[in-house]
Amino acid sequence: MKVLRTAALAAGTAGVVWWVRRRGRTDDRPDRPLAVTVHRPYDELVEELGRPDPAALRGVGADAQLELTPAPGSFGTEVRLRTTSRHGSRAQARQGLRAMKQVLETGATMPPDRAVTRRPTLTSLPLEIAIRRAGTGGRL
Amino acid sequence: MRALQWVGVNRLEVGTVPDPAIEHPQDVVVRVRRTVTCGSDLHLLGGYIPFMRSGDVLGHEFVGEVVEVGPEVQRHAVGDRVVVSSFIACGRCWYCTRELYSLCDNGNRNPAITETLWGSAPGGCFGYSHAMGGYAGSHAEYVRVPFADVGAFTVPEGVDDARALFASDSAATGWMGADLGDVGPGSTVAVWGAGAVGQMAAAAAVLRGAERVVVVDRLDDRLEMVRTHVGCETLHDQRDDVGPALLEMTAGRGPDVCIEAVGMEASGGPVEDVVDRVKQQLRLQTDRPSAVRRAIYHCRKGGTVVVLGVFAALTDGFPLGALMNKGLTLRSAQMHGQRYIPGLLDLMARDELVTEHLGTHVMSLEDGPRGYDLFKRKADGCVRAVFVPGAAPTT
Numbered sequence: 143m144k145v146l147r148t149a150a151l152a153a154g155t156a157g158v159v160w161w162v163r164r165r166g167r168t169d170d171r172p173d174r175p176l177a178v179t180v181h182r183p184y185d186e187l188v189e190e191l192g193r194p195d196p197a198a199l200r201g202v203g204a205d206a207q208l209e210l211t212p213a214p215g216s217f218g219t220e221v222r223l224r225t226t227s228r229h230g231s232r233a234q235a236r237q238g239l240r241a242m243k244q245v246l247e248t249g250a251t252m253p254p255d256r257a258v259t260r261r262p263t264l265t266s267l268p269l270e271i272a273i274r275r276a277g278t279g280g281r282l
Numbered sequence: 283m284r285a286l287q288w289v290g291v292n293r294l295e296v297g298t299v300p301d302p303a304i305e306h307p308q309d310v311v312v313r314v315r316r317t318v319t320c321g322s323d324l325h326l327l328g329g330y331i332p333f334m335r336s337g338d339v340l341g342h343e344f345v346g347e348v349v350e351v352g353p354e355v356q357r358h359a360v361g362d363r364v365v366v367s368s369f370i371a372c373g374r375c376w377y378c379t380r381e382l383y384s385l386c387d388n389g390n391r392n393p394a395i396t397e398t399l400w401g402s403a404p405g406g407c408f409g410y411s412h413a414m415g416g417y418a419g420s421h422a423e424y425v426r427v428p429f430a431d432v433g434a435f436t437v438p439e440g441v442d443d444a445r446a447l448f449a450s451d452s453a454a455t456g457w458m459g460a461d462l463g464d465v466g467p468g469s470t471v472a473v474w475g476a477g478a479v480g481q482m483a484a485a486a487a488v489l490r491g492a493e494r495v496v497v498v499d500r501l502d503d504r505l506e507m508v509r510t511h512v513g514c515e516t517l518h519d520q521r522d523d524v525g526p527a528l529l530e531m532t533a534g535r536g537p538d539v540c541i542e543a544v545g546m547e548a549s550g551g552p553v554e555d556v557v558d559r560v561k562q563q564l565r566l567q568t569d570r571p572s573a574v575r576r577a578i579y580h581c582r583k584g585g586t587v588v589v590l591g592v593f594a595a596l597t598d599g600f601p602l603g604a605l606m607n608k609g610l611t612l613r614s615a616q617m618h619g620q621r622y623i624p625g626l627l628d629l630m631a632r633d634e635l636v637t638e639h640l641g642t643h644v645m646s647l648e649d650g651p652r653g654y655d656l657f658k659r660k661a662d663g664c665v666r667a668v669f670v671p672g673a674a675p676t677t
Contacts, residue, residue, distance in 0.1 A: 181376040181387075217376055244388050248372045249354070252391055252428060253305045261289070261336050269333060273412045276392030 175209070175222040176236050178243045184212040184219045187246065198245040201238030233278040240277075284671065285339045285422035286650035291329035294651040299339060302418060302426035307354035310430035312346035312364060316447045317420040318641060319657045319667045320368075321477050322592040325546055326411055327654065330568065331594050333395060333411035341421030341669075342368035342408040343451040345443050348434070349424070357431045363443075364434040365627070366427050367619030368451040370406040370417060373432035377405075384616035389429070390415040399595055404616055421650055423671040435623045438631040444644075447668065448478065448637035449626045454619040456482025456543070457626060459588045460490050462613040463539035467491040472528055472537040472580065474573040476504035476516070478640045478666050479590055480543035485512045485635060487539075494531060498524055498576075500549070503663040511639045528580050536582030544573035545591030554599075561598060569597040578604050578612075589614035641668040648675035 180187060188210060190196060195204050202208075202223060209222040221242070225235045244251045285299045302311050320343055325331050327340075348362040358364065371378050371386035378386050389405030390396065395413040396403040406428075409419015418425060427434050437446040456479050465471055471487040473480045476499035487495045495514035499505055505516040515531075517524050528537055549555050550572025558570040577587045578601045587610055605612060629635035642665045645653050653667030 179376070181374065181379065240393070244372075247374045248308070248388050248429070250306055250308070252388065266336060269335065269412070272333070272395055273335075273392060273416070276394045276412060276416075278394050 175224045176232065176239050177220060177222045178239050179213050179217050179220050180243050180246050181218040182246055184210060187219045187221075190246070198242045200245075201241035201251075202235060203238075233275065237278045283423040284647060285418075286341065286647060286669070287336075288326060288334045288338050288340055289336045292327055294327070294340070294654055296648050296650055297337075299337075299418075299422065302424050304350055304352045305426060306428055307352045308429050308431060309352040310348050310355055310358055310364075310427050310434060311350035312344075312366065312425050312427050312434070313349045314344050314346040314420055314423060314425055314671050315363075316346075316443045316641075317341045317344035317422075317647075317669050317671070318447055318450075318452075319654060319669075320451060321479070321545060322410070323654070324658055325592060325594065327658065328547070330546060330562070331411050331413065333413040335412065338409070338411070338416075339419040339422050340409045341419035341425075342410055343447065344408075344420035344425065345437065345447045345450065346420075346425070348430075352430070355430050358434055358436070362434075363437045363446075364427075365437055365446045365449045365623065366408075366420075366425075366435075367433040367454070367617070367623060368407055368410075369404075369433075369617055369619055370408065370415065370428050371432055371620055372429050373620070378432070378620075381618060381621040382615070383432075383618045383620040392416055407616070421647060421669055423647070432620055435627060438627055441627060441630045442638075444638040444641055444668075445630050445636065446627065448482070448640055449623050449630065451617060451619065452478035452640065452666075453482045453485075453626050453635065453637055454622040455479045455590055455617040456484070457486040457622045458615065458617055459483040459541040459543065459590045460486035460492075460539075461622070462615065463487075463541060463586045463588045465490050465492050465539055468493050469539055470494045470532050470535075470537045471496070471539045471541065472577070473497045473541045473543055474577055475499060475543035475545075475591070476501065476508050477543065478637075480541075481508055481512055481640065482637070483541045483543055483590065484508060484514050487541075488512060488514055489629065489634060496528070496531065496537075501660060504665060507639060507665065511636060524576070525580055532582065536580055537585065538582055539586050539588065540577035540581040541588045541590060542573045542577045543590045546570060546593045546597075548573040548591070550575070558599075567596050567598045568594040571597045571600065575599065575601055578608075578610060581608065581610055583608045584610070586611045586613060592616075640666050643667045645669060646673040646675040647671040 213220045241251045345365045369384040370389040371383035372388035375387035386405035390403045393403035406415025465487045469492040497508045498517045500519040546569035561567045647669040656664040657667045
């Protein structure tokens with residue numbers, strides 16, 4: 143039973159990783175801008191991002207071409223980034239955009255805790271792949 | 283420092299890990315005075331939520347003392363005794379400003395995992411896998427508390443650790459159940475599950491003035507605890523005919539609000555149970571939702587079902603027909619602790635909300651694996667095992 147459980151667990155984890163990767167690929171259209179909504183007023187954001195070398199843009203690059211529009215209702219401001227080759231992968235650009243949102247909303251990015259991994263397990267390899275990609279989300 | 287670590291499916295060990303430090307200007311570091319097991323930890327322990335690394339520190343419900351303060355923290359100082367919300371929220375994003383703290387946009391550092399599973403990422407949680415941010419848990423001597431001005435609350439002088447501890451998660455979750463169900467005077471409420479969260483949901487319903495509150499479970503010692511400490515009625519899931527009993531209580535209507543407080547490892551009827559368990563073991567479904575099925579089935583037409591138990595992803599046999607045709611409202615959330623904890627601490631200070639009876643087994647952190655074993659088997663009347671870091675082990 144234990145072997146069955148472990149095999150099922152490993153298969154399930156591998157399935158999740160496959161799903162993450164497959165779904166990730168569907169977003170690989172370079173013509174589609176990456177977008178986040180920042181909970182700050184539009185005017186405030188235009189002013190802050192217009193200053194020289196704003197801290198919030200360190201993840202996406204100070205010369206990033208961002209399109210700002212007021213979000214509907216009380217959501218704040220929609221920020222769109224059209225990626226180019228200098229942004230690296232779209233995943234990196236998305237991570238940068240997410241970091242930008244964090245800085246604009248909270249003042250800083252949240253660093254990871256130090257890993258205290260003791261030993262690899264059967265499920266740890268696909269899990270490591272999932273965790274490596276895990277910071278790149280950004281549907282906000 | 284010493285910490286209780288997940289090292290594999292159904293395997294825990296107490297080991298030595300690096301001390302936490304201030305990593306972000308809004309952090310504090312807390313010396314843990316008490317930390318408690320939670321039923322949702324069992325899903326991690328059993329591998330049902332497969333996003334734990336060997337060595338990850340468990341625990342998300344705790345009370346402690348601030349020992350280090352980040353430069354931007356304004357509400358806390360070294361020496362403060364604090365209870366901390368299990369969910370980590372920034373306090374500034376759109377969701378936080380609407381008090382939907384467990385949906386925080388900035389609390390989860392690993393959003394891609396849950397975005398893939400669920401479409402969007404909820405906030406982060408202490409000690410609750412890399413899917414929920416990969417934060418170190420509270421079953422340790424010290425823990426880093428991000429966004430401390432938002433998530434840590436000073437415990438009033440007259441509230442001791444044994445009581446305050448449960449404001450961190452279980453009391454807040456239970457209160458949220460009654461709040462999402464809009465429970466008030468005149469409501470009839472049925473709660474499935476007499477664990478800590480179910481008991482706190484029932485207590486919340488009583489405190490909010492519900493007309494009648496009944497808790498359903500199959501463990502006699504827990505039902506006795508509900509009658510003694512919460513002061514409401516109980517039904518035994520197997521010995522009592524729950525459906526007819528609820529109809530009799532409500533003169534044929536059914537409860538206005540049905541609160542599920544069991545989660546993804548619920549046990550149902552014999553056949554249902556076997557089918558659900560086989561599907562779960564084979565990963566054809568991740569969750570066993572028998573308590574949700576019952577809550578939906580027994581709720582009155584037009585009533586509200588609140589799901590408080592933790593579920594991972596997919597389930598079969600969900601009674602969508604009953605939900606739709608009876609015009610039910612289904613509500614749920616991970617716990618918006620920051621919304622409820624201040625009020626709960628006030629209730630605790632006035633002795634209107636008592637929680638200390640939930641900590642049935644108080645032991646050293648070094649006894650953590652034994653505590654989880656008791657808790658998982660519900661042995662020796664264990665409702666919650668409470669760990670005291672630094673206390674002498676008994677084994």
